[in-house]
Amino acid sequence: MNPIINKKLFRVTTDNSPSSLYERHLSSLAIKPGHCNLISKTVKDTISITKSESPLKFKFKIEGTETEVEITLQSIENLDQHKLDMWTKAFRNAATKCHWTEETQLRVLDALISEPVRTYLEGKRTIDNKLDHLIHYQYPIFDAQKYQCKLKNLKQENYRTFDEFYSEIKTNAEMLANCKNLKPEKTEEIIIDTFMTGLSEKTLLKMQELNKSTVSEIMEIIRGSENIILANRATITVKDPIINENKSESGEYKSKWCKYHKRNTHDSSECVKLKKKQDERVANDRSTRTANEKITDTRKNMSIITQNYDNHPNIVGYIGNDPVQILLDTGADDNYISSALLDHLNLNSKPSEPKEIFFWKLRFRHN
Structure with a gap:
């Protein structure tokens, strides 16, 4: 496999190289396969609460205006039917917008939950304790260590874009916060x-050079760089290296490549189509070689006639600057100009190597 690489811009490394688009740019690495038409992934979490038979609607006015807005909260009949973290966020948002007191929040919550849910919340006195206890049903406290480990191992170089990297951090941090x-x-x-701890050393050094230290500043710089890299992708002559997933027992990649199909699904030696083409080529070469050998044998007996003769075609030609008269045979293997014919015509023969004779701008090869 020999990928076409613009050597001034990129070099290809092993599959252990970073996935990060920006990190590969700083290291002068080619874009990984599948990243050519990259579109930044945006994680959009929507507040999706399963509708129940008895939702409650609340109205409030936007501060500083007379505009009235309605908020709908779904009731909780079963703890397993909701994304409880999203539901509690919606509840707290409604409480803030509507300026509910602690007592009002407790009454609204009590109106929205079923008896089994009330039993689950029994013993929790404040609204914050009740809402946190709902979240813990979905995110138990003993899951906190799992999310802490995930956050510790998140590295920029393992994600294609910074948006993906940041989104993964935010998701796991929020889950840890819920626990x-x-x-x-x-x-x-x-x-x-x-x-900050997940950034690569090269990225940190680059941001230090640019005097960028906050998350928002770094994200702005790198997003812009990623957009430029992808925008210029169409003008860079880079062919994604083909990574062969088949490994040998020693752990090294096999070098499978079919030069006929231009794929790494099989080797040239295994290609039936290529073998058939090669067999046909060998057969054609043999046939051509045999025909050439016969032509060579025939030419050895051909001659150029230089004397005048009567009652036969008198063809004038040139060998170099010397004019010659020529008697042409049919070219058949068993019908060349024989000595008997020359004796009958009372002509002399002059054996020679094959020469080129020109007739009215046409080229022929004769002896």
Whole structure:
């Protein structure tokens, strides 16, 4: 496999090289296969709460205006039917917009939950304790270690774009916050710390050169760089290296490549189509060689006649600058100009090597 690489811009490494588009750019690496038409992945979590038979609707006015807005909260009949973290966010948002007191929030919550859910929340007195306990049903406290390990192992170089990298950090940080009842400020701190520690050394050095230190500044710079890299992708003569997933027992990649089909699904030696083509070529070569041998044998007996003769075609030709008269045979293997014919015509023969004779701009080869 010999991928076409613009050597001034890129070099190809093993499959252990980073996936990050920006990291590969800093390391002068080619874009990985499948990344050529990359579209940044955007994770969009929608507040999707299963509809129940008895949702409650609340109205509030947007501050500073007379515009009235309606909020709908679905009731919880069963703990397993909802994304409880999203539901509690919707509840807290409604409480803030409608300026509910602690007592009002407790009454609204009680109106939205079924008896089994009330039993689950029994013993929790404040609205925050009740809502946090709902979240813990979906995110138990003992899951916190799992999300902490995930956050610790998140590295920029393993993600194609910074949007993907940042989104993964944010998702796991929010899950950790749900498990440990963390405040938004603490969750944001975890996101920033994980982001900065997950950056590669080359990216950190580059950001230091540019005097960029905040997450928003770094994201702005790198998003712009990624867009430029992808926009220029069409003008770069780079062919994605074909990575063969088949490994030998020693762990090295097999070098399978079919030069006929231009694929790595099989080797040239295994290609039936290529073998058939090669057999046909060999047969044609043998046939051509045999025909050439016969022609050579025939030419050895051909002659150029230089004397005048009567009652026969008198063809004038030239060998170099010398004019000659020529008697042509049919060219058949068993009908060349024989000595008997020359004796009958009272002509002399002059054996020679094959020469080119020109007749009215046409070229023939004769002896």
